[in-house]
Amino acid sequence: MNALVVAGVLIVLLGISYQTGWSKSRGLVTADGVKVHSRPQYHGSFTAIWAMVPALVILLLWAWFGGGITHNYTVSQIPQDILVSLDQAGLNGAIIRINALASGYGVAGEIAPWEQAAGDALRSFNFLTFAGTLILAVVAGGAGLAYARSRITARLRARNSVERVVNVLLLACSAVAILTTVGIVASLVTEAFRFFTFINPLDFFFGTVWAPNNAGGTNYGSYGLLPLLAGTLMITAIAMLVAVPVGLMSAIYLSQYAPKSFRAVAKPLIEILAGIPTIVFGFFALVTVGPFLRDFGNAIGLQISATSALTAGIVMGIMIIPFVSSLSDDIMNQVPRTLRDGAYGLGATQSETIRNVLLPAALPGIVGAFLLAVSRAIGETMIVVLAAGNAPILRGSPFEPVSTITVSIVNQLTGDTDFTGPQSLVGFALGLTLFVVTLCLNIFALYIVRRFREQYE
Amino acid sequence: MDMLAGKVKKTSLNLDSAMNPTDVLERPIRLTARDVTVHYGAKQALHGISIDIPDRAVTAFIGPSGCGKSTFLRCINRMNDTIEGAKVGGTIKLDGEDIYAPALDVVELRARIGMVFQKPNPFPKSIYDNVAYGPRIHGLAKSKSDLDEIVVSSLRKAGLFEEVKDRLQEPGTGLSGGQQQRLCIARAIAVGPEVILMDEPCSALDPIATAVIEELIDELRENYTIVIVTHSMQQAARVSQRTAFFHLGNLIEQGPTEDIFTNPVNKQTQDYIMGRIG
Numbered sequence A: 001m002n003a004l005v006v007a008g009v010l011i012v013l014l015g016i017s018y019q020t021g022w023s024k025s026r027g028l029v030t031a032d033g034v035k036v037h038s039r040p041q042y043h044g045s046f047t048a049i050w051a052m053v054p055a056l057v058i059l060l061l062w063a064w065f066g067g068g069i070t071h072n073y074t075v076s077q078i079p080q081d082i083l084v085s086l087d088q089a090g091l092n093g094a095i096i097r098i099n100a101l102a103s104g105y106g107v108a109g110e111i112a113p114w115e116q117a118a119g120d121a122l123r124s125f126n127f128l129t130f131a132g133t134l135i136l137a138v139v140a141g142g143a144g145l146a147y148a149r150s151r152i153t154a155r156l157r158a159r160n161s162v163e164r165v166v167n168v169l170l171l172a173c174s175a176v177a178i179l180t181t182v183g184i185v186a187s188l189v190t191e192a193f194r195f196f197t198f199i200n201p202l203d204f205f206f207g208t209v210w211a212p213n214n215a216g217g218t219n220y221g222s223y224g225l226l227p228l229l230a231g232t233l234m235i236t237a238i239a240m241l242v243a244v245p246v247g248l249m250s251a252i253y254l255s256q257y258a259p260k261s262f263r264a265v266a267k268p269l270i271e272i273l274a275g276i277p278t279i280v281f282g283f284f285a286l287v288t289v290g291p292f293l294r295d296f297g298n299a300i301g302l303q304i305s306a307t308s309a310l311t312a313g314i315v316m317g318i319m320i321i322p323f324v325s326s327l328s329d330d331i332m333n334q335v336p337r338t339l340r341d342g343a344y345g346l347g348a349t350q351s352e353t354i355r356n357v358l359l360p361a362a363l364p365g366i367v368g369a370f371l372l373a374v375s376r377a378i379g380e381t382m383i384v385v386l387a388a389g390n391a392p393i394l395r396g397s398p399f400e401p402v403s404t405i406t407v408s409i410v411n412q413l414t415g416d417t418d419f420t421g422p423q424s425l426v427g428f429a430l431g432l433t434l435f436v437v438t439l440c441l442n443i444f445a446l447y448i449v450r451r452f453r454e455q456y457e
Numbered sequence B: 001m002d003m004l005a006g007k008v009k010k011t012s013l014n015l016d017s018a019m020n021p022t023d024v025l026e027r028p029i030r031l032t033a034r035d036v037t038v039h040y041g042a043k044q045a046l047h048g049i050s051i052d053i054p055d056r057a058v059t060a061f062i063g064p065s066g067c068g069k070s071t072f073l074r075c076i077n078r079m080n081d082t083i084e085g086a087k088v089g090g091t092i093k094l095d096g097e098d099i100y101a102p103a104l105d106v107v108e109l110r111a112r113i114g115m116v117f118q119k120p121n122p123f124p125k126s127i128y129d130n131v132a133y134g135p136r137i138h139g140l141a142k143s144k145s146d147l148d149e150i151v152v153s154s155l156r157k158a159g160l161f162e163e164v165k166d167r168l169q170e171p172g173t174g175l176s177g178g179q180q181q182r183l184c185i186a187r188a189i190a191v192g193p194e195v196i197l198m199d200e201p202c203s204a205l206d207p208i209a210t211a212v213i214e215e216l217i218d219e220l221r222e223n224y225t226i227v228i229v230t231h232s233m234q235q236a237a238r239v240s241q242r243t244a245f246f247h248l249g250n251l252i253e254q255g256p257t258e259d260i261f262t263n264p265v266n267k268q269t270q271d272y273i274m275g276r277i278g
């Protein structure tokens, strides 16, 4: 409700201020016929910015500090003798009850008179501060509007001012993106360090047994990363063995051999494959590929488990085929046509041209595409949850169930978690490991892709 | 630098120095084209081109941009085959043999008719490997020393050897534009072609590099049949013995270069020579 009122007021302010600036600017043109520096839209935007910024600043200030002020006020409404009798939990409970009374939701149990009084007081306090803030915001906005309007003259460089504001706005948005990333990484790091206060990092990074004791207590269990890392790498390797040849060949066919009409149909179709939710690939692995592999193994005398590294790897490979083929196709199309012409002009056949000229020229870019695909595979979770068998044991055979880093994170963080013991905090350590691995791969990939780009300016 | 300046002067002497008193058409004819048409999809780019190209002489195609010079040049070594939607009609014969005959081996044809492109396009390989590429795929060298010999002599013929002899293993893309273009000429020569097609080989080069290449073309004429597309009339005048003027997909006029420039018969040719057609 309140949010709607605020939004409504802001929109009205925006409309009025823009209109004011715009019409004053139009007035300039018709009145003295001098050359106006900026078009009316810019004067409108200029005025709107001057009106909106002070209003928004005041609202933001209240959003920032209002909570603390209200809290203090609520505490001050609790009678002194009762206040001293309350511990921290009791105080929090009392505040929640008072808030509930103030907003009219009602509370369970008997309502003490002091609670009722405090609730009533808080209600009028909330109303007053809300109305006060809003009025202050409108007044500040109005003042900004009036100031901006008074500054509008033919020579005012509103266009340039708007440009600067747009700059700041864009900067702020990219700052949000960057700061969020930094924040996520920082929280990963701090929580991971908390985990390492329970478990020795050496035991984590080089331990070969993964057996967390999720029951709690002082026996935490064993947190060896290696079985998970091995499972992750094995599945990723199988996935790349499937995706790289198939993806690369289909990219070569699409970019070099396919007639335009076929390409126009096939390329979007392959990209649709990339849009299939990974959980669907998970079903597919569980229901079709796993049993098929098991039966096939039986037929040729191999013991293949239905849920295994092989199943998950093959299906994950199928999932990233479009990724590899689409990127490689784009990269091969970037190789200048003149280079291919050079080879044809010397009498090279098509496949010679592809092998000797096109692929070497595109190779760095293709390697970059592979690395991006690898980091995608390493982070993939759903297929592995369903198809890899969830057996965090260090072993060398791809025909047996394994588990991966991502699956173990899911296992450790689902259900009741309080983030006080290593059982759940290990999720952050695993997440950090995963992040560092994929980050390194991405940096390496970007480095290679960039080198490729420089080769042809 | 002095040496280069000398070259500029020498090649800019133009016309008379390059001219034979008799028309080069009296030499044997290597290439004959009759009623060649090209369609790109529904669009017709060439309307019945007929021309004879004499042995061991330079034939220049001139004309405004977009008139079909490159298109016709690409018909001669069937590079248009690599363009989707391009259809070629009419006949082109090399030494009396129809190059569009179904039985003809395109790969072998392109080894006999080399091509140099508008923008220098060395492969991202070493200078040596660039030149060795053609001989390797066609199996022209029996041994490593054979290959070395082909590479060195091709670089020599392209006038590049002295400049690169100490860095044959460095990437060809690291050379200057003019050197890259001579590398591409060496690459074409290494396959042992009889005809060399050049599509505006100097349009991406500065005047000094251009002068060096023009000089080179003049030398190559001793051993190769050369067809050069150029949008520079001065260049056509400097390097060619015969000139053909294209306009809007038609071959308007052809003849000895001197005649085309001093005494054009056709009104459109006159206009172009005088700079009235862009």
Ligand SMILES: Nc1ncnc2c1ncn2[C@@H]1O[C@H](COP(=O)(O)OP(=O)(O)O)[C@@H](O)[C@H]1O
Pocket: B040, B045, B063, B064, B065, B066, B067, B068, B069, B070, B071, B072, B083
């Ligand atoms: N690959 C192509 N696809 C479609 N049209 C083309 C293609 N190449 C050339 N053309 C058209 O054919 C005409 C002749 O082009 P081109 O032979 O390149 O001219 P020039 O070399 O004389 O400048 C132009 O109108 C051009 O637009």
Ligand SMILES: [Mg+2]
Pocket: B066, B069, B070, B071, B199
């Ligand atoms: Mg051209």
